[in-house]
Amino acid sequence: MTASSPFSTRAEFDEAVEQARQAAQVYYDTGDALMTDADYDVLADRIAATVEAHPGWDDRGITTAVAAGASAGGDVRHPTAMLSLDKIKTPEEAAEFVATLGGDGCLVEVKLDGLAIRAEYVDGALVLAALRGDGTTGEDVTVQVRRGVVGLPEKLAASWSGEVRGEVFMTVADFEAAGANRVAAGGKPFVNSRGAVAGAIRAIDRNYEAPMTFAAYEISGEFGSHLAAMAHAESLGFTPACGLIPEVAGELHTPEQVIAAIDTIGAHRSDLPFPLDGAVIKANLESTRRRLGLASRTPYWATAYKYPPDTASTVLRDIQVRVGRTGRISLRAIVEPVYVAGTTVTYATLHNPKWVADQGLAIGQTVAVWRAGDVIPRVTSPIGEQPHGLTPWTAPEECPQCGEPWDKSSLLWRCHTASCAAANALAYWCSREALDVDGAGDSFCDTLVEQGLARNVADLYDLTVDRIADLPVGKTAAGGTVTLGRNNAERIIAGLEASKKQPFNRVVTGLGIRMTGRSVGRWLAAHFKTMDALRAATVEEIAQIDKMGLIKAQHVVDGLAAMSEVIDRLAAHGLTMQIVETGGPKPWDGKKVVVSGSVPGLSRTEAQEAAARLGASVSGSVSKNTDILVAGDGAGSKLAKAQQLGVTVMTAEEFAAMVQEAGS
Incomplete structure (x- = not known):
């Protein structure tokens, strides 16, 4: 039986309708799932297929009403209805829709996974914000929006009166932060980003921070085309949804162009900083829209192409306990293989042991697995009805690697046995965000520690091809031993040799000191210039660096002291221990720069390093102190905030050309 086959009996159909209505009501009105x-x-x-086979059977609005007929609406009446979109799932259906436009131009834009909202402004001041609700009436969320939604300011730069409609959504980072904040405040975790928006924006008295962003797809006024309307919206400071992926911006005319645009958005889905569940195809000209008109719940001039969902339900089969590079406990869920956002997932991360206990997670339980952007798949919550008699999983009281009791002084339990984190420290040093040693992955580093060939990162540079070529790295199907092999050994040794040319900030990052990472590595390298100066710095001197503070500074001082011998050995092996100055002034000396989105030919880390070599102080967030935002595909909320604050914006292509010209 296929997913779209009809129900065979009326009783099955009625039960499915009730189940769908309950799910839709919770989905649209609470944010839970x-x-x-x-x-x-x-x-x-399946309900739609059944109605088609049995036209007299009532689906109670599941397939015919806005919000599946389940939303309770609200106290605010919309001046014109806020409609839903019909959904299509195949290129053939996309081509059929384009044909209905009769040769008139159309647009393809991202379908953000958030909540539809309408905002009214009078003389440039926000006076009302309301959710779509049942399409006719919606809930007043003005107070919550005023609390802070990037892209929906309380006051516009221009004295404009009118309404703007669009989507409130959470970026991947926003979803992670909001979920952690909600759990820390005693609430349940969010299943997905749309649910997070729904739960957060309705809570007048919420006691946790939940960052959100707005993108516009409609604005009041007389315009001959959607592109003209969105140009006006952008001039007022709103971010148009149709411009979030510049590659597909602009009018299209043929099915081939539309399908190519859909494929382009789909290809970007894994690296975008915000979640989307589809692409919207819509007529550009207002005359086309008037000619095609509206149905009761959807326009005939627009439709939504659905991508594979980024959240799926599966069964939790096991939870593995490991120790991270700094000694922290690391939990990994083994799940029944499930297809999520274009890939089959068998492993997913989990939060800390307290979070697992609070959710009552048990082996054999049905859970939601979420994967968006380049985020590692994560178990977000139990979902649906659960089998009876399951015993909640509890974390072991002792470190599984050394048998010592955990330090439970924080939510992230810690093992203080140095050898437990050795393999993870080696793997982090070799990772792409640190020294980028080709071929030296987790299994290789685990084997090095097991065989006694390396206990710290300096030991890596004592390795030779002959010493590692015969390392056992796995088993054959018949139980035989698989060795690393000479070709792989030569590749790793070559990668270690190449790592000696990596910049100083990567060496600092690769040390894996607690509460440090790529950004802190860049800050420390840029401020102190040499390893000697960094090692001689006091806690107070380090704390003066923007965003560091005394706690991080103390960890840096303690970490450098603990790794003193290792650092000396790394220096003796020829690793870079200072910033290599090229001489003369640099174009971005004294500038605070943020790089967001993809940059042609550069990874995120490489782009940030290139900006630093141009003299910039690189930050991860846009503020009033930011001088320049480098905006590539997927810049999203950072671009919106930069435009709102009047920050200079440079395209990723302009930046890449600048880097190439400077030889940086």
Whole structure:
């Protein structure tokens, strides 16, 4: 039986309708979830197929009403209805839709996974914000929006009166932060980013921070085309949804162009900083829209192409306990293989042991697995009805690697046995965000520690091809031993030799000191210039660096002292221990720069390093102190905030050309 086959009996159909209505009501009015989007879509498709086979059977609005007929609406009446979109799932259906436009131009833009909202401004001041609700009436969320939604300011730069409609959503980073904040405040974790927006924006008295962003797709006024309307919206300071991926911006005319744009958005889905569940195809000209008109719940001039969902339900089969590079406990869920956002997931991360205990997670339980952007798949919550008799999983009281009791003084338990974190420290040093040693992955580093060939990162540079070529790195299907091999050994040794040319900030990052990472590594390298100066710095001197503070500074001082011998050995092996100055003034001396989105030919770390070599102080967030934002594909909320604050914006292509010209 396929997902879209009809129900065979009226009783099955009525039960499915009730199940769908309950799920939709929770989905649209609370932000929680009784099932994942994928499971709901399967159920709704079967209901639609049944109605088609039995026209007299009532689906109670599941396939015919805005918000599946389940939303309670609200106290605010919309001047014109806020409609839903029909959904299509194949290129053939996309081509059929384009044909209905009769040769008139259309646009393809991202379908953000958030909540539809309408905001009214009078003389440039926000006076009302309301959710879509049932399409006719919606909930007043003005107070919550005023608390802070990037892209929906309380006051516009221009004295404009009118309304703007669009989507409030959370970036991947926002979702992670909001979920952690909600759990820390005693609430339940969010299943997905849309649910997070729904839960956060409705809570007048919420006691946790939940960052959100707005993108516009409609604005009041007389315009001949959607592109003209969105140009006006942008001039007022709003971010148009149709411009979030510049590669597909602009009018299209043929099915081939539309399908190519859909594929382009889909290809970017894994590296975008915000979640999306589809692409919207819409007529550009207002005359086309008037000609095609509206149905009861959807316009005939627009439709939504659905991508594979980023959240799916599966069964939790096991939880592995490991020790991270700094000694912290690390939990990994083994799940029944499930297809999520274009890939099959078998492993997912988990929060800390307290979070697992608070959710009552048990082996054999159905859970939601979320994957968006380049984030590692994560178990977000239990979902749906659960089997009876399951015993909640509890973390071991002792470190599984050394048998010593955990230090439970924080939510992230810690093992203080140095050897437990050795393999993870080696793997982090060799990772792409640190020294980028080709071929030296987790299994290789685990084997080095098991065989006694390396206990710290300096030991890596004592290795030779002959010493590691015969290392056992796995088993054959018949139980035989798989060795590393000479070719792989030569590749790793070559990678270690090449790592000696990596910049000083990567060496600082690769040391893996607590509460440090790529950004802190860049800050420390840029400020102190040499390893000798950094090692001689006091806690107070380090704390003066922007965003460091005394706690991080103390960890840096303690970490450098603990690794003193290792650092000396790394220096003797020829690792870079100072910033290599090229001489003369640099174009971005004294500038605070943020790099967001993809830059042609550069990874995120490489782009930030290139900006630093141009003299910039590189930050991860846009503020009033930011001088320049380098905005590539997927800049999203940072671009919106930069435009709102009047920060200079440089395209990723301009930046890449500047880097190439400077030989940086």
